[in-house]
Amino acid sequence: MSAMTGWWSRRSVAGKVELYTRWTFHLMAPVELAALGGLPLNRAGDSGLGTTGVVGLLLWIVIHCGLCATLASRAFDHTGGARPRPVRLAVVLAAATAAADFAVGGLWAAGALPDASVNAGVLVVTSVFTAGALVLCLDRVRAMAGAVLATALAAALPVAVFGHGLPMTLAAFVAVLAGGGGYAAACGFSSWLLGVVQELERSRDLKARLAVAEERLRFGRDLHDVMGRNLSVIALKSELAVQLTRRGRPEGVDQMVEVQRIAQESQREVREVVRGYREADLRVELEGARGVLDAAGIDCAVDAPALGLPAGVQSALGWVVRETTTNVLRHGDARRCAITLRRTADGVLLTVENDGAAVRDGAGAPGRTGSGLAGLRERLGAVGGTLEAGFADPHSFRVTARVPLAVPEHTGTRQEKETIA
Numbered sequence: 001m002s003a004m005t006g007w008w009s010r011r012s013v014a015g016k017v018e019l020y021t022r023w024t025f026h027l028m029a030p031v032e033l034a035a036l037g038g039l040p041l042n043r044a045g046d047s048g049l050g051t052t053g054v055v056g057l058l059l060w061i062v063i064h065c066g067l068c069a070t071l072a073s074r075a076f077d078h079t080g081g082a083r084p085r086p087v088r089l090a091v092v093l094a095a096a097t098a099a100a101d102f103a104v105g106g107l108w109a110a111g112a113l114p115d116a117s118v119n120a121g122v123l124v125v126t127s128v129f130t131a132g133a134l135v136l137c138l139d140r141v142r143a144m145a146g147a148v149l150a151t152a153l154a155a156a157l158p159v160a161v162f163g164h165g166l167p168m169t170l171a172a173f174v175a176v177l178a179g180g181g182g183y184a185a186a187c188g189f190s191s192w193l194l195g196v197v198q199e200l201e202r203s204r205d206l207k208a209r210l211a212v213a214e215e216r217l218r219f220g221r222d223l224h225d226v227m228g229r230n231l232s233v234i235a236l237k238s239e240l241a242v243q244l245t246r247r248g249r250p251e252g253v254d255q256m257v258e259v260q261r262i263a264q265e266s267q268r269e270v271r272e273v274v275r276g277y278r279e280a281d282l283r284v285e286l287e288g289a290r291g292v293l294d295a296a297g298i299d300c301a302v303d304a305p306a307l308g309l310p311a312g313v314q315s316a317l318g319w320v321v322r323e324t325t326t327n328v329l330r331h332g333d334a335r336r337c338a339i340t341l342r343r344t345a346d347g348v349l350l351t352v353e354n355d356g357a358a359v360r361d362g363a364g365a366p367g368r369t370g371s372g373l374a375g376l377r378e379r380l381g382a383v384g385g386t387l388e389a390g391f392a393d394p395h396s397f398r399v400t401a402r403v404p405l406a407v408p409e410h411t412g413t414r415q416e417k418e419t420i421a
Contacts, residue, residue, distance in 0.1 A: 012333050014201035021194050022076050025136070025187070029069040032129050036061045036122060057113075057122060060100050064126050067093045068133040075136035079195050090137045097130040098154045105158030120168070124175045127155040131180030132187040141188070148184045152176040204297045208329040211292045215326065222273050230266040234259050282314035282321070282341075289325040289339065298334050298354075304341035309348060313403050316383050317341070317350050320401045323376050324352040347385070347404040355396050373399070 011019065036057075071093055074086040101123055107113040131151040135144045156173035160166075237259045244252035286302050293300035309317075321339065328334050334356025342349045377387045385403035392398040 012201060013335075014198045017197045018076065018080065018194055021190050022073065025072040025076075025190070026069055028072070028129065028132075029065040032068070032125065033061060033065050036125050052112075057118070061122070061126070064093075064097070064100070064129070067096065068129050071133045072136055075133075075191065076194065078137070079191055080198055085137055087137070090134055093130060093133060094151075094154075097126055097151070100126065101155055102158040102161075105162045105164070108164065109162035116164075116168075120172060123155050123159070123172055124179065127151050127176040128179040128183055131176070132183040135184040135187045136191050138188070144184055144188050148177065148180045151180055200297070207296045211296060211329055212326055215322070219273070223270070227266060227270065230262050230269075234262050234266075237262070282309065282318045285318040285321040286339065286341075289321050292325060293328065293337055296329055298328065298356075299336045300339065301336070302339045304339065307341070307343050307348065310405065312383065313348055313405060316380055316385060316403050317348065317401060319379060320350055320376055320387070320399070321352070323373070324399050327373075328352075328354045328356065344402070347402055350401040350403075351398060353392060353396055353398040376401070 008016065008019075067089070071086060071089050074083060074089060077083040078085045104113060104119050104123055108116070108119045113119050128151075131148045134147040134151070138144050138147060152173050155176045156169050159172045160169040237255050241252040241255035241259065244255060282304075283306075286304050290300045290302050325337075328337055334354040337352070337354040340349075340351045340353075342351075373387065373389050380387050380401060380403060383403060384406075385401060387402075388398075388400045390398065
């Protein structure tokens with residue numbers, strides 16, 4: 001079943017709205033063809049329409065349907081920012097409709113198209129669909145109203161010019177104004193709604209990228225706080241040691257010993273920053289995850305009672321929360337995320353589950369073994385914990401971390417030791 005619906009479930013919310021809206025208006029072409037195509041065919045025998053008249057009307061109806069469908073498609077592309085506004089095609093449609101209206105009005109007056117109901121139906125219905133297609137290309141309400149009014153006037157003008165009477169002229173004008181106004185309102189609202197949804201989708205992606213960038217900046221600030229002052233002191237003391245050594249003074253050795261001590265202290269502090277022990281607080285990480293995900297439009301439910309965990313356990317689980325939150329933001333299209341913390345008989349169980357893994361092959365999904373989850377496995381392995389990641393169902397991805405309560409306070413992973421050493 002998932003294979004049949006995957007083409008739909010893999011789309012984002014904006015993609016689903018765009019697909020629904022686009023194909024709704026594509027279906028207007030067969031609706032118009034069904035509404036108008038039967039008029040000349042059904043009335044050909046008893047209305048005096050010849051073969052030429054029937055073929056001519058059918059050909060114009062098919063051309064008009066194709067123009068409206070093409071214009072609608074390009075208008076939605078413009079709404080999504082994929083192409084410029086289709087001004088030329090809109091002008092072609094408007095000019096073709098106006099020319100056809102005058103042609104039908106003239107042939108009607110000349111007796112070549114004697115059936116008034118067929119002629120009026122073609123004039124009104126094609127003008128209504130023209131008004132809707134033109135409105136899809138416009139942004140302002142006044143411009144939309146002007147397009148509807150102009151289309152109604154273009155439909156009524158040939159009726160008046162070729163002397164079909166004031167009642168018929170008013171009837172054509174009112175019919176196009178009312179029908180075109182209603183259809184144009186639906187078109188304008190659909191275009192506006194699609195633009196809003198796409199803008200919200202872009203804003204959501206931007207918030208996610210900003211959240212990731214903010215986390216990187218936070219880590220950069222921590223690293224700068226640790227290394228900035230110490231490196232300045234090392235540089236000054238090294239310069240002083242050089243000057244003392246050149247003068248043959250023994251105090252240069254003492255300065256270099258101090259440089260060595262500061263360097264070792266910096267090494268230890270950098271290791272703490274890399275391992276996340278510098279400001280490791282599980283409660284802060286949970287609240288930060290909730291705030292970041294909520295800001296990105298993802299409903300985050302945190303079920304984490306106060307368990308009084310040791311600092312080492314909080315640090316290990318805090319890294320899991322931080323990394324999985326980043327993965328949800330960067331690699332999925334989640335709408336909901338649930339974070340659960342429970343104490344077990346021999347440790348603590350943390351579960352992070354989101355429903356966005358099936359949309360784009362996200363973090364930890366099969367075939368995408370990124371460094372984030374691999375790093376978490378090594379980090380938890382160093383403290384006796386385990387990490388499991390995989391699909392809970394076709395639309396849900398779950399990360400489960402188990403950490404024992406007895407966690408060494410100063411244990412680094414092999415990669416960290418090699419990096420800092």
